[in-house]
């Protein structure tokens with residue numbers, strides 16, 4: 001995907017040197033073994049996670065449990081006894097952060113008991129009153145915090161820092177804290193980096209930031225900033241350096257994206273101009289509703305871009321239920337009118353099948369069945385105002401799949417709807433003009449590229465997100481695409497009301513839910529019941545490729561402590577069939593491990609209202625559109641992430657009937673996992689929820705491999721927090737790339753981009 005790259009081997013040779021050339025074999029091998037870093041540049045870029053100061057004690061109550069932590073504390077007691085069961089001694093040292101009491105009693109707030117087996121050095125050095133830095137895992141027994149055999153370093157005797165420095169300055173001096181491992185303490189990492197900083201010529205490092213930008217931002221030069229971030233004398237030092245490297249990270253990322261945008265735009269596509277009397281015109285005439293203003297405006301943009309001979313590369317963000325499918329379908333029809341084919345890529349089989357059914361239904365007489373269509377009858381071309389819509393999924397019977405592939409290859413099929421099967425090498429098209437990727441969050445950059453490769457000329461591309469995302473996230477994750485937003489729902493859409501049902505405080509509600517369901521069913525409506533698991537014996541419902549429990553959700557297991565029995569589809573179906581309130585009601589199960597034929601029969605029966613209660617996993621999470629469904633019951637709702645809950649709730653209230661969503665949980669009020677549920681109950685604004693979602697998630701998940709195409713995750717940049725940095729970097733990048741598309745005048749920047757994209761290239765190679 002890159003143009004002839006700048007020869008980056010010539011840029012910054014110092015940073016590319018193997019570590020042992022600068023810090024000696026032993027240190028180098030320790031660093032490589034424990035941190036996986038191999039070059040001078042990689043070690044310089046291993047930034048401290050945070051900074052402590054000698055004078056300030058670390059709040060002990062805030063230390064993370066069960067992971068490597070580094071803290072500064074003061075010793076309040078030290079006692080040693082011989083062990084009875086085995087030989088040796090046990091030294092107990094109690095330390096404090098001075099927040100709580102100064103009592104050496106286990107459990108006193110702000111204290112930590114540290115035990116050393118045969119800790120001779122601890123016994124003699126960690127005397128009451130001493131200040132030291134400790135590195136190890138904190139655990140909790142009952143109310144008391146403890147640590148076992150940590151590494152430690154006395155601070156009042158640190159030879160690096162003591163010397164002639166005045167005590168006040170010394171107390172304020174930041175101590176960098178590196179992500180450490182059990183085998184390698186933060187201060188040993190620091191020591192190695194200090195050696196490195198002394199041996200290399202920092203002035204010779206070429207800066208990826210153009211001088212105009214460092215001047216404008218007032219950044220010190222890059223070599224100095226490496227010094228400041230690793231060995232700061234004041235907090236101002238490291239803050240300055242961190243701002244600078246953060247900006248650099250944003251610029252490299254945005255320049256990579258800008259380059260990709262320019263490159264995509266410079267490719268030659270086939271213009272697909274609208275036909276005045278084509279299928280699209282006929283479709284618009286028969287549309288049973290009027291387009292929302294947003295749908296019309298986005299439709300116009302798409303229509304114009306499709307008519308160009310440079311490829312459209314657009315992201316359509318839309319609230320759940322905002323009507324993205326119609327917008328996509330209209331674009332597809334324009335392409336078919338112009339003699340091309342369109343492919344719609346869906347994340348799950350259920351959704352692909354649903355799109356197939358509903359698009360054929362929406363097209364009515366304009367849709368033509370595969371079996372009866374003759375050859376070469378694409379819309380306009382043949383003068384026949386109809387289009388063949390074809391479904392292609394991996395689980396279709398071999399004969400049907402073969403036929404579908406033939407139809408795609410021959411061009412008989414104007415619109416091909418499918419799952420990952422569309423990406424397979426065996427699937428080819430006669431003239432693929434437009435690719436629509438629905439509910440993007442499950443497809444990465446490389447999958448988009450795999451599909452693009454199926455067209456002779458670069459096709460137009462429309463990517464749709466399942467839920468709206470904050471602007472800076474869009475700029476980062478989908479930064480190679482232009483963005484459109486559908487922010488209004490079609491008129492007459494009834495609101496969805498969401499209620500949190502806490503079984504811990506209202507046990508009676510367990511039966512009340514089914515009585516409430518009965519009311520809906522008696523009114524002729526239908527009910528979804530969603531469970532976190534399929535069966536009682538499995539510990540989660542994970543079926544790769546079926547979109548259940550997408551990897552982009554937090555792992556609630558991690559935060560919940562002791563396991564509890566979770567609602568499973570099989571158990572709930574059995575239970576509900578015995579439920580008095582639901583006597584005579586047809587209840588069916590749907591989940592990813594079922595046979596595909598059974599799945600589609602079950603879905604069809606629900607669509608036809610022969611089944612009134614559908615008990616399922618998150619297979620129905622995205623896209624499923626059954627207007628008659630009015631009640632969504634999500635059991636153990638705390639097991640799902642915010643965007644999943646928002647998506648699930650979006651399955652009801654679609655057909656002018658008001659929708660209700662019950663988020664059922666047995667967690668106690670105040671449990672941290674209930675925060676997600678409170679957030680979802682509080683608003684139906686997808687943008688607001690995605691902000692909240694991202695705040696609660698671990699940062700790495702935002703740019704998870706599936707979305708970023710395997711790129712390394714961001715180090716200093718936080719997409720929510722640093723929106724202003726991202727915006728500035730984006731406009732700088734845009735300008736740089738516009739003036740100099742190959743960045744020939746900015747070789748260090750071009751080299752940094754190549755470096756950054758490298759993991760992605762490797763991911764491509766592995767796959768290919």
Ligand code: ADP
Pocket residue numbers: 289290291292295318319320321322323324325326490491623625654
């Ligand atoms: P999403 O954006 O979540 O994918 P869909 O495309 O599935 O939403 O649309 C949701 C429902 O709204 C569909 O049943 C669709 O037919 C209907 N719809 C779309 N546009 C309009 C409109 N302008 N007026 C009324 N209903 C509409």
Ligand code: MG
Pocket residue numbers: 324325438622623
């Ligand atoms: Mg949709």
